[in-house]
Amino acid sequence: MNNKQDILAMTLDELEKFIDSIGEKKFRSKQIYQWLHEKRVTSFYEMTNISKSLQDKLNENSIITPIKEITKLESQDGTIKYLFELIDNNVVESVFMTYKHGNSVCISSQVGCRMGCKFCASTIGGLERNLSASEMLGQIYEINRISGKKISNIVIMGTGEPLDNYDELIKFIKIINSEQGMNISQRNITVSTCGIIDKIYALAKESMKITLAISLHAPNNEIRKKMMPVANVYEYDELIKACKDYVDITKRRITFEYSLVKDVNDSIECALRLSKVLKGILCHVNLIPVNTIEERDYRHSNSETINAFKNILEKRHINCTVRRELGSDIDAACGQLRRSYNKSNL
Ligand code: SF4
Structure with a gap:
């Protein structure tokens, strides 16, 4: 540049x-x-x-920071996964999804990720670098230009930990939300984090009406540590407290992401414990059947287990849904397309 x-x-x-x-x-x-x-x-x-x-x-x-489409994979359900090349030849992926309430784009916030979550392909090669706000915007602008479709929802849940790239994230939200820009409502923007507590408090003070999604994935610290190294730095109870404080400060409902992994975090005891932890918090739980990743030995919970888990939460008045599997025929799980591209270009 x-x-x-x-x-x-x-x-x-x-x-x-x-x-x-x-x-x-x-x-x-x-x-x-x-x-x-x-x-x-x-x-x-x-x-x-x-x-x-x-x-x-x-x-x-x-x-005007360039971003170039390298390839795209289209699913039968309308999901399109894009691989983009950045100015320094790094590549990132983004996903276009269609829902009843409108079209949504899930973008990356970093090239790679240093958080090391065990169920995620994006972190296998570590963190390469942060994306600039312009590169985050570029993913959306390019998808809008290529597809010609209106985009009404943005999810920052692709490769990277957005709160590990805080300043660029905030700039990105301000620009995408601005009246002279795409004017996407803050209410239609979701930021997902693995739980960087100090940044959750910083975000609460920004007075934004975005949705915060916490990658929780466990009902206690012991299991969380096995799945997410970040739990060695940020204690489970402190994270839950930060989430409660976030809701108190912003008055916004928080989302908890919970990837169900066979024999790791999908037992009845886990569901009961999770219900206790979340009791009284203004929240929604997204249960996600985990994607199988070649390099990891995590497996998908079966549908009976998933339904039993969901029923336990619902009986205890915890609002929850099982995430619809979009793009399963095109490997839409975060980081997989970029990884296979990098492997074949070594
Ligand atoms: S789930 Fe998110 S935070 Fe965790 S390693 Fe993957 S990209 Fe990073």
Whole structure:
């Protein structure tokens, strides 16, 4: 990128300062912002209502971070998984899904991940780097451009731990939510975390109306530690307390993600214990039949076990659903497409 500024990652305030710094009038910022985030051009020379000299100046001093589709896999259920190449040749994946309530895109927030969750393919090669806000936006803009479909929901649940890339995440949310941009309601944005407690408190203070999803996956610290190394750093009880505090501060319902793994966390005792832990919290539990990953020995719980688990929670008034398996015919589990691409390009 040389010393060029990442213009796509600038909030409107930041863009105004940048425009001022290159000696241009502030009112140009809004026009440029709309070109970038509403019309989503990929070159300054497509900005037809600004002068050629300003186009040149923008081109000299900044860059519209490129992102390029390498491949895509389409499922029979309408799910499309995209693999994108970034400016430094790293690759990330994103998933387009259709629901009754609208189209949703799940994006990556990092190249790889350092969190080491045992059920996840994204972490196998470790963390390569954080994504910039522009690269997070780019995944959505490109999918919108390629598919021509309206996107109404965003889920930051692909590769990476979003709260491990906090500042870029917040910028991303502000830009995607802005009126002069895609104007996606904060209520339609879900951020998923494996439980970085200090960042959960920071997020609570942002006063955003987003949905926070916690990858919980266990009813106690002992089992959680086996599945998620992050539990060695952040104690289970402290995480649950942070979740309660988050709900108190934001008044937003929290989501708990619980991947059911055969003989690891899917017993009746686990369901009973989980019900106790979550009692009284304004929450929703997403039960996820775990995806089988070649490199791990985790297996899918059977449907009887899944239903029994769900019934126990429901009987104790814990709101829960079993996540519909989308894209199972195209390996839509997080990190799998990127991993097979990297393997075949070694
Ligand atoms: S589940 Fe999320 S946080 Fe855990 S390793 Fe995978 S990408 Fe990272």
